[in-house]
Amino acid sequence: MQQPSPHIWNKHVETMDRASLEALQLERLQETVRRVYQNVPVYRERMQAAGVEPGDIRSLKDLRLLPFTQKTDLRDNYPYGLFAAPQEDIVRVHASSGTTGKPIVAGYTQHDLQVWAEVVARCLGCAHVHKNDTVQVSYGYGLFTGGLGLHGGAERIGAKVVPTSAGNTKRQLMLMQDLGTTAIACTPSYALLMGETMRDTGMDLSKLKLRTGMFGAEPWTEGMRDQIQNLLHITALDIYGLTETMGPGVAMECMEGRYGLHIWEDHFIPEILDPATGEPLPDGEMGELCITTITKEGMPTIRYRTHDLTCIIPEPCPCGRTHRRIRRLHGRTDDMLIIRGVNVFPSQVEASIVGIDGIAPRYLLVVDRVNNLDVLEVQVELAPELLADEVRKIEDLSRRVQRSIEQVLGLSVKLRLMEPGSIERSEGKSKHVVDKRKLYD
Numbered sequence: 001m002q003q004p005s006p007h008i009w010n011k012h013v014e015t016m017d018r019a020s021l022e023a024l025q026l027e028r029l030q031e032t033v034r035r036v037y038q039n040v041p042v043y044r045e046r047m048q049a050a051g052v053e054p055g056d057i058r059s060l061k062d063l064r065l066l067p068f069t070q071k072t073d074l075r076d077n078y079p080y081g082l083f084a085a086p087q088e089d090i091v092r093v094h095a096s097s098g099t100t101g102k103p104i105v106a107g108y109t110q111h112d113l114q115v116w117a118e119v120v121a122r123c124l125g126c127a128h129v130h131k132n133d134t135v136q137v138s139y140g141y142g143l144f145t146g147g148l149g150l151h152g153g154a155e156r157i158g159a160k161v162v163p164t165s166a167g168n169t170k171r172q173l174m175l176m177q178d179l180g181t182t183a184i185a186c187t188p189s190y191a192l193l194m195g196e197t198m199r200d201t202g203m204d205l206s207k208l209k210l211r212t213g214m215f216g217a218e219p220w221t222e223g224m225r226d227q228i229q230n231l232l233h234i235t236a237l238d239i240y241g242l243t244e245t246m247g248p249g250v251a252m253e254c255m256e257g258r259y260g261l262h263i264w265e266d267h268f269i270p271e272i273l274d275p276a277t278g279e280p281l282p283d284g285e286m287g288e289l290c291i292t293t294i295t296k297e298g299m300p301t302i303r304y305r306t307h308d309l310t311c312i313i314p315e316p317c318p319c320g321r322t323h324r325r326i327r328r329l330h331g332r333t334d335d336m337l338i339i340r341g342v343n344v345f346p347s348q349v350e351a352s353i354v355g356i357d358g359i360a361p362r363y364l365l366v367v368d369r370v371n372n373l374d375v376l377e378v379q380v381e382l383a384p385e386l387l388a389d390e391v392r393k394i395e396d397l398s399r400r401v402q403r404s405i406e407q408v409l410g411l412s413v414k415l416r417l418m419e420p421g422s423i424e425r426s427e428g429k430s431k432h433v434v435d436k437r438k439l440y441d
């Protein structure tokens with residue numbers, strides 16, 4: 001066995017042997033189940049209806065006796081119905097924006113914030129970010145967990161934090177250069193926007209000290225990673241988390257493995273479920289990620305259905321961490337479009353166009369229903385360096401892009417190449433789908 005990576009933040013926990021880690025998980029799971037049973041009527045009623053009591057959790061396998069928690073449960077019990085700690089112990093709330101209706105609210109005790117900073121500190125270690133680094137946090141600050149979540153971890157490791165929040169890109173880039181930022185955290189689409197702005201304004205990359213980036217809060221592909229790395233001249237790593245289970249920092253890709261994200265199993269128990277049946281799937285099989293928090297006090301979540309698609313990678317990682325990895329997120333079960341009976345994920349379209357010369361990684365799927373038949377139009381942006389009058393070249397490109405998308409989707413599509421810069425940019429989560437079929441429902 002080779003030596004564990006010297007960059008590990010908490011060597012004792014991150015390299016703990018599996019048997020000790022699992023014993024710790026069971027102890028914390030039992031404690032969490034007891035606590036929600038006592039303090040959260042919704043959980044108690046559900047468990048009673050399922051005929052299970054806290055004492056029935058005797059092994060980690062017994063987790064599957066417990067009922068699931070869905071996003072709708074968080075909405076239905078808005079704002080404090082799922083809190084397990086007394087209100088006076090809650091020191092912060094965050095909320096995730098919903099497109100309709102009420103947001104979901106998460107509450108944190110002092111201890112929860114300490115745990116959050118600890119797991120984000122581990123994530124920074126995964127990206128080889130240390131005390132001597134200058135970390136620019138370009139996630140939004142506020143009710144969204146991204147900004148303050150990364151902030152807490154970066155302060156915990158003793159780095160110099162530059163809390164720019166999202167937006168005002170040119171100013172971000174100026175500060176990045178002047179303050180000597182070495183690491184950045186934001187959404188991947190915002191990183192791409194920054195990279196494009198650098199290129200378009202002719203910024204001198206040699207004046208930057210930027211070395212690494214931690215990107216998350218939306219699914220992204222290997223192709224997008226290549227684009228970001230090329231534009232910003234950094235190593236781009238994936239960080240995962242969600243407000244319902246804490247925020248960013250639940251799992252993180254490590255520099256040594258760069259394949260899959262270590263999920264901090266002393267705080268979160270992952271399960272992979274068949275999205276249709278809810279039955280747990282074996283390691284290595286793709287399905288829906290379901291997370292149970294085992295140390296959260298403010299708002300623990302039991303078997304929370306994330307609707308994120310991934311699988312567990314059971315093989316050990318070269319970095320020496322023993323916490324298992326989940327594969328990079330592969331879209332969401334609820335992003336899935338069913339078009340003429342075929343399951344389509346927007347991330348597949350992205351994967352199929354990235355790397356084609358002359359094409360920018362910007363796309364929009366427009367789904368419509370014409371004469372009772374679903375029609376998928378894929379709009380793809382041309383790269384700015386391609387001159388618009390090179391008609392023959394564009395026709396050839398059009399054929400290649402269409403073939404590439406159709407091969408991946410297994411579906412015929414109508415392709416529309418768009419002028420550079422014409423598909424809407426976003427500083428937060430990118431919108432990739434317009435589904436007009438809803439008009440007919």
Ligand SMILES: [Zn+2]
Pocket residue numbers: 254256257262317318319320321
């Ligand atoms: Zn690793």
